[in-house]
Every structure is written in C-alpha cells, then in structure tokens.
Amino acid sequence: MTGATSIRKLPSLSGLHHRRNPLEDNPFFHPSNGFYITPSDVILAQVAYDLSAQSQSRVAYHRAGPRREIMYEPSAVKAAIVTCGGLCPGMNTVIRELVVGLWELYGVREIYGIPAGYRGFYSMEAVKLDPKAVHDWHKKGGTVLATSRGGFHLHKIVDAIQLNGFNQVYIIGGDGTMRGAVEIFKEISLRKLEVGITGIPKTVDNDVGIIDRSFGFQTAVEMAQQAISAAHVEAESAVNGIGLVKLMGRSTGHIALHATLSSRDVDCCLIPEMDFYLEGKGGLFEFLEKRLKERGHAVLVVAEGAGQEMIPRNESQKQERDESGNPVFLDVGVWFKSVLKDWWGREHPDELFTVKYIDPTYMIRAVPANATDNLYCTLLAHSAIHGVMAGYTGFVPGPINGNYAYIPLEEVALTKNKVNMSDHKWAWVRSVTNQPDFETNFKGQSL
Numbered sequence: 001m002t003g004a005t006s007i008r009k010l011p012s013l014s015g016l017h018h019r020r021n022p023l024e025d026n027p028f029f030h031p032s033n034g035f036y037i038t039p040s041d042v043i044l045a046q047v048a049y050d051l052s053a054q055s056q057s058r059v060a061y062h063r064a065g066p067r068r069e070i071m072y073e074p075s076a077v078k079a080a081i082v083t084c085g086g087l088c089p090g091m092n093t094v095i096r097e098l099v100v101g102l103w104e105l106y107g108v109r110e111i112y113g114i115p116a117g118y119r120g121f122y123s124m125e126a127v128k129l130d131p132k133a134v135h136d137w138h139k140k141g142g143t144v145l146a147t148s149r150g151g152f153h154l155h156k157i158v159d160a161i162q163l164n165g166f167n168q169v170y171i172i173g174g175d176g177t178m179r180g181a182v183e184i185f186k187e188i189s190l191r192k193l194e195v196g197i198t199g200i201p202k203t204v205d206n207d208v209g210i211i212d213r214s215f216g217f218q219t220a221v222e223m224a225q226q227a228i229s230a231a232h233v234e235a236e237s238a239v240n241g242i243g244l245v246k247l248m249g250r251s252t253g254h255i256a257l258h259a260t261l262s263s264r265d266v267d268c269c270l271i272p273e274m275d276f277y278l279e280g281k282g283g284l285f286e287f288l289e290k291r292l293k294e295r296g297h298a299v300l301v302v303a304e305g306a307g308q309e310m311i312p313r314n315e316s317q318k319q320e321r322d323e324s325g326n327p328v329f330l331d332v333g334v335w336f337k338s339v340l341k342d343w344w345g346r347e348h349p350d351e352l353f354t355v356k357y358i359d360p361t362y363m364i365r366a367v368p369a370n371a372t373d374n375l376y377c378t379l380l381a382h383s384a385i386h387g388v389m390a391g392y393t394g395f396v397p398g399p400i401n402g403n404y405a406y407i408p409l410e411e412v413a414l415t416k417n418k419v420n421m422s423d424h425k426w427a428w429v430r431s432v433t434n435q436p437d438f439e440t441n442f443k444g445q446s447l
C-alpha cells in the first residue's frame with residue numbers, strides 16, 4: 001500500500017524543561033524496551049483498506065502513554081479537575097483515577113476538584129483531593145464534584161485558573177464542554193500561560209466523534225435492557241398491547257440502536273437521524289396494525305430526539321433552551337402515547353388496546369459504570385495524565401480502533417458521531433425488527 005501518512009499535530013507547552021519520568025523509579029513498573037511511547041508511535045484513524053487501490057492517504061494520531069521525559073516537576077504541579085454537562089456512568093471513576101494516577105504514578109500532591117462545572121472555577125472554592133478522599137468513588141453514580149450546564153464565562157474561568165495557580169486542567173464533559181475547552185485552551189495560549197489543558201470525552205449519548213465510543217455508553221445500553229424487557233412483558237400481557245420506551249439521545253440514536261440490537265424484543269426503533277411518518281401506506285400505524293394482528297403486541301423504542309418536529313408546540317416551546325443553549329425537547333413518549341391511542345380509538349373503537357409508556361431516562365445514566373466501562377475510564381484517565389505530564393496540551397485522549405491516542409481538542413469539538421443510516425448497522429436493526437423503510441416508502445407514496 002502506498003500513500004502519505006499525515007500525523008495530527010498536537011500543541012505542546014514550550015516554556016517547560018525536560019526531566020526524567022519518575023515512573024523509572026516507581027516500584028510497580030519496570031520500564032523496558034517499548035514501555036515509553038515516542039513521537040513516531042501513532043495510531044491510524046482507519047484500519048480497513050482496499051489493498052488494490054493505487055495510493056491512499058492515511059490520517060494518524062499520536063499514541064497515548066508514558067513518555068521517557070516529562071515536562072513538569074511533580075512537586076510544582078497544581079491540577080484541577082472539573083465535570084460539566086449531563087451525567088454519565090463512570091464520571092466518578094475518571095475523577096478517582098485522575099487523582100490516584102497523578103498521585104501514585106507521578107507523585108503529584110496538589111490536586112483539586114472544581115465543584116459544579118465551569119461556573120465552579122470562579123464562583124466556588126476548589127476541593128483538595130487525595131487517594132483516600134476518592135477511594136470508593138468508582139462505586140458511585142453521578143459525579144461527587146457535581147456538574148452543571150451554562151455558566152461558561154471564558155475570562156472569569158481563565159482568570160480563576162491563573163489566580164489559583166493551576167497548571168494542569170482536566171475537563172470531563174461532552175460536546176458542549178469540549179467546545180468550551182477549546183475556548184479556554186485558546187485563551188490560555190493567548191495569555192502565554194504554561195497550563196496543560198485536556199478534555200476527557202463524556203457523553204451518554206455517544207455523540208462525540210473520532211473515538212470508538214464514549215465511557216458509560218455500554219452501561220447505559222445495559223440499563224436500557226431492563227426498560228425494554230418490562231415494556232415487552234407489559235405489552236405481551238395485554239390485549240393489543242404496545243410497550244413504548246423512550247431512551248436518551250438528543251441528536252443521535254446510538255443508545256436506542258444498540259439497545260434494540262441487543263434486546264431483540266423490539267418491533268420498531270425510531271432515532272433522530274431518520275424521518276418517519278405515521279399515517280398511510282408504509283407508515284408506522286400500518287406497521288403496528290399488522291404486528292398487533294400477527295403477534296398481539298409490539299414494542300416501540302424511541303430516542304428522545306426522534307420525531308421532535310412532528311410534535312405540536314407553541315412559540316415559547318419552540319424557543320426554549322437549557323442553560324447551555326441546547327434546545328429543550330418535548331416528551332416524545334407522552335406524545336406518542338396520545339397519538340397511538342387516538343389512532344386506535346378512531347380505527348377500532350370497540351377493541352381493547354393498551355399503551356404502557358416507560359421512561360427510564362435518568363435511570364440509565366445515574367448508575368455506576370459497569371466493569372468494562374470502569375476499566376475504560378481508568379485507561380482514559382491515565383492516558384490523559386501521561387499526555388499532560390509530557391507537555392501536550394489542547395488534546396483529548398481516547399480509543400481509536402481499540403488503541404489509545406491523543407486527538408487535537410478542536411478536531412473532537414468539531415466532529416459529531418451520528419448514526420450512519422446507510423451502513424450495515426442500521427440495516428441490521430431493520431433486519432431484526434423488520435420495521436418499515438420509511439424513507440423509501442415515503443418516496444414511493446408520493447409518486
């Protein structure tokens with residue numbers, strides 16, 4: 001295979017001095033050949049190639065891991081950790097492992113938690129953290145530091161970082177947080193401060209791009225199974241029963257898709273990336289009618305952002321935003337329940353019909369991470385620490401094709417991970433549920 005490899009450049013702090021990595025003397029490690037990662041160690045963005053193609057350009061990211069030399073004197077490090085945005089299983093594990101990792105791997109002793117998200121930098125007292133304080137945090141859901149939306153005042157935040165003398169900042173958050181982190185990184189560079197900034201991607205929706213998946217996502221999918229199973233039991237035990245489950249997913253339907261694929265009890269899965277329609281040939285009602293006739297019940301899984309444009313709303317509802325500026329959605333489950341009942345009442349006024357609506361929204365994200373996600377959180381935290389200690393800044397650690405890499409923060413902030421409606425995964429959903437291909441049906445209908 002021929003073709004050039006372009007390595008994504010990582011910003012680094014220039015005013016610091018090289019020093020020996022203390023892992024060299026750490027009793028738990030025996031650094032041998034290949035232990036330290038060098039600048040020429042990279043992870044390719046893509047692993048599948050067509051070998052018959054003439055020439056292919058490749059994108060690569062620097063590989064995450066410890067470097068032979070670090071750029072901070074551990075006793076001079078003052079680290080800040082903050083969690084922003086919505087909850088996600090594993091946030092406490094990441095905080096715990098950042099604290100324990102900084103302490104045990106590098107001998108850092110000044111580690112602080114910023115309470116309540118970005119606003120905490122300038123409006124609250126930072127909390128001193130050590131391994132003893134965080135020892136059981138991985139067993140707790142949520143974030144012990146607390147989180148919030150909004151409150152992003154760039155200058156106040158950077159002033160507070162400067163005033164407190166923080167020289168490493170670990171920012172745990174989703175797509176909105178990453179956009180904020182880019183602003184902070186740029187302002188810090190403008191002020192020529194020697195402060196390492198890293199963004200650790202957190203989002204239960206799995207909507208952050210480039211990385212394989214976000215931590216906590218698998219736990220959330222697992223939790224969603226309970227809701228789907230309950231909906232299935234309720235639907236099966238009724239006459240013409242519909243079990244309706246709403247799952248998180250503002251603009252991406254990954255949770256709904258994965259929960260559908262792993263459950264196999266789902267008759268139809270609706271996600272924000274797709275258009276669908278209710279009435280007429282090839283529509284949802286026709287499909288449900290058929291399913292109820294054949295099987296006596298049906299299970300419908302809907303991502304919270306699906307069909308939002310179909311729900312009637314007044315002017316103020318149209319404008320509503322949360323503190324971070326994200327649009328506030330109406331409850332698609334409540335709407336569905338009412339349109340389904342209207343439809344059945346119209347078509348079959350004398351026949352029994354039941355819709356059981358289950359909304360496990362916060363249950364799927366307010367739990368501790370499962371074992372797989374806990375391990376993932378640990379590797380993520382350690383990757384972040386190694387990168388910052390090595391002097392990199394403005395980066396995001398994350399798994400790419402199973403290997404941990406450092407990705408420029410700005411690239412992550414600009415990339416959204418949407419469900420690709422034309423790849424095999426969505427085809428697999430349709431083959432499992434046998435649900436209508438709304439797009440094709442709609443085109444056929446309008447001919």
Ligand SMILES: Nc1ncnc2c1ncn2[C@@H]1O[C@H](COP(=O)(O)OP(=O)(O)O)[C@@H](O)[C@H]1O
Binds near residue numbers: 148150175326
């Ligand atoms: N474009 C942006 N620029 C700067 N800060 C932002 C931006 N978008 C969101 N934020 C801030 O990031 C934090 C988290 O954002 P939010 O969208 O609520 O959650 P998430 O990071 O999980 O997507 C909030 O404090 C919000 O004010």
Ligand SMILES: O=P(O)(O)OC[C@H]1O[C@](O)(COP(=O)(O)O)[C@@H](O)[C@@H]1O
Binds near residue numbers: 174203365
């Ligand atoms: O009610 P809240 O806390 O604002 O959160 C609701 C939203 O948060 C999420 O769980 C996750 O969103 P973020 O990760 O972007 O914060 C969405 O699925 C959901 O719409």
Ligand SMILES: [Mg+2]
Binds near residue numbers: 175
């Ligand atoms: Mg978000």
